[in-house]
Amino acid sequence: MPRPISDGFSYPAPTTDSEAARFLLQAQFSASTEEIAALRSSTYADWLSRQFNGHPGASGWDWLNDRGYAAVSNDTAYYDNSYPADYMIWYQLMKSTDGLRKRVALALSEICVVSTNGVDINWRCHAMAWYWDQLVNNAFGNYRSVLENVTLNAAMGYYLNTRGNQKENAATGRQPDENYAREVMQLMSIGLVELNLDGTPRLDGNGKPIDSYTMNDVTNLARVFTGYDYDQSQNVPITVPGTTRVVPNTTYTRLPMALNASRHSTLAATFLGATIPANTPGAAALKSALDTLFNHPNVGPFIGKQLIQRLVTSNPSPGYVARVASVFNNNGAGVRGDMRAVIMAILLDDEARSPAGLTQPTFGKLREPMLRFVQWGRTFGLNSARGTWKIGDLSDLGSRLGQSPLRSPSVFNFFRPGYVPPSTALATAGAVAPEFQLVNESSVGGYLNYMQGVIRNGIFVNAPELPNNASSSNNGYDIKASYANELAIAADADALLARINLLMCAGQLSAATVKLIADALKATPVTAASTDAVKLDRVAAAVFLVMASAEYLVQK
Template structure:
């Protein structure tokens, strides 16, 4: 009954006590006037019953209690290595056999999540750059030396996998792309920004929103740094870039939303806009007067890049600003004005469904049901202890939801998401314990779709991310089914071939610096079935389709495994063909 209250909350909206009226153990929900109960039938089999408006006023038998057990227990603990791997595909950047075993030994998903959230934060990108001497490197001061390496090494090696997975998801919501950042020490600006996201991955949204707003990277990227108040004599007006994007992309979106993420409609059946251009203009006044903290050595050393921006009161607008139903009075001090604005945005009812749905899309599935979105948004609004914006509680809600864990979704053609290209590469590297020969992780920029992955971390081409959350491939069956497929915005004939060519090279140890460890795979290479089973669990989690398995096995058996070279080639083929298979490319 606890499970039903969570999954079917519109009908059973509150946690009610158990009541008894022979032969029923039941709960009554006053707000909906529905009953939910369990009773044994004549043969002693426990059955589930509903009564009230939900059943049309008749007592309805909805099935044996045992019929629900698999689905209920699926959200508690993995029943197999495959289901453990499926969860880890959603919750981490990649996993090994040891990670699967640790999850199964943890006492359930919730216990594993608690342990992951309690892990110390891994070595920061900033500290890694310093350890490699980039803080005194002229090419890091004026160029991008160390930038790509610093983020790749953390994504591939950091032990706090859940935190880094959440940081990656947040980086695609609060987007800063390095190509839109200017000035000295860009690698350190981006490192500080990633470290900020990682540090707040399980913290509070309101705190994160403020830190993002005052970060040097974001200040530079969306023109808040150095933004000045209006000047009637020169015609200068405050820059509106951050004011617009903090509403459109980082908090409330373009239209008012119901708790389940669906648009609210006006009397004409049209979506209701959340804000107007006038609100953008007025909110922009709040974001004036802020700039880099150049105390100390200014920008000649990278330290300024991780300090929050500071206020120059003389450059802050003293005009009143009205937006979203609140007014910042004229002559309000800059810090107080910023607090009013960010408090207003963080408290808006859109934030839970707007952010929640996109986190579901990044971690679990492109097309969550409205009920799934509503359950996550409800946790954003209140973590159960009266706290709003608890991101740790939100990620738990995303990953433990009945829809995320339901094994039946594995065969649902509308369920799942296309894996992002860079995530495929990171997962491969983690699954096969890749290491950098130089310690420098020289993977570089992998954005070229014709020769590489077509995506690279912290290199989003715009503030709108690598892909839009509502993207629909033109002329596709996805569109005909009224579904969205965000990651498909990166997919075309060129990028598909580029990804395959790039992965074929690295899988076969073709990269000059980053090499995998296939010792365990080579040990079973003589048995094509055993080899494929191992690779599938480490990469796909769930089973390949009959057609894909037969095709890959045919290719593996065609490679003689009677020599070390033959065994190695069989391993390379197994890994590469799974990475190329549609069963892998669509995460279920």
């Protein structure tokens, strides 16, 4: 058994509700008073163990099928549409009971990126659901499995061109496509430069960072990823009723891509100091290549630092990165890549738990818009009255969130881990702020305008009783927050604000901000006898003003 990863940490358990909420907001999407109380009576490590051993809940794939999205009809054409994938992922994030597992899976989806925008295949919604499900399945597993599942996934095969990638052909000049070989190194395993254990670049004799791979490494590694295509061995062709069109069934989207040996390169592949001999069978070549990537010394600090950035802080100290990378390299029982050990190391580290971070200007991170939205929904009882959860693509930055899960604009995610806002104090300090790459005049206004509407009124959808995108006489605000606990105390502006401050901000709003918001709320009198609409107006105003404040937007 691995040694208890909680050994040696200075903050084993929360001593206040605010400390408990702070931990929960790093580890999952939201915090409730019940979750805070349960954590207060336990330890951080025990809470994590319960999460690791909990049930993963319904899969995205099953959710689609349960709601009829595998039906073959020319009217709905689910086989050609991606919007069911949006409904699926929003439901997963808003309603799943395994918050830590889904939070880690979402972080992995921003490292190993496949975007719904770029998957143009039959049953793309199912392909994206299975991609998500594999990240969920591996969130508490091993990073080596993440790499293999991602590599052979049908959605990734289309997105980064491994599907149909063929060996070299001297007669035609064809060479293997290098897209996946490049990105699996650059983004999903080792990064661009050689790293020390603490995540700092290794330097050459001239003080310059050392490249972690060369163009020759890319060219050679690309040979390994040839010969793969969708596995149609379980395909049952279906003729769309009323047409002559034939579509496959959904199964191929969740089968690992199959190897066609005749299309696989037989040349030797030398990369990153390893050599796969000529004529190595494709499966053995793939295993060797992924083992080489997985065992590269960069992976622990490169992936570990990005997970720290997604969960805790944009600028972890070198010591923090080194401690997490060390656990990635060895979980205490000789196992490399143990995600459970890595997650515990990230969330229990003194740098994550110390109250000192609350007053350090460079500690913390900007909350991603989609995480703010999910936190709002989970905190205040968001529900779809008809159960269809028709929350669509919220990527539009002028009128919505400017971000939507599984819809990154490119393989480089919504933002780069090393992004520095130009001409800012952060840039002067040499600090990074990845999420600020999403921030501009349009996105700030779009977020505020969108949230102001949905906080008060809910989310307007067409035909909430139907799974498809049709319109009906039932169009309306099917998805609303209940605010049950908040409405009960709406007449007490101070109590209402204190509750929202704890649940949304872990109690981190300053006294000045609390007073500013409280004074604004009290300008409109509300009593126990006020109408439900008046009470809702106050609750919505309180939530909106908190979610618009800088002290909320920056998570400490």
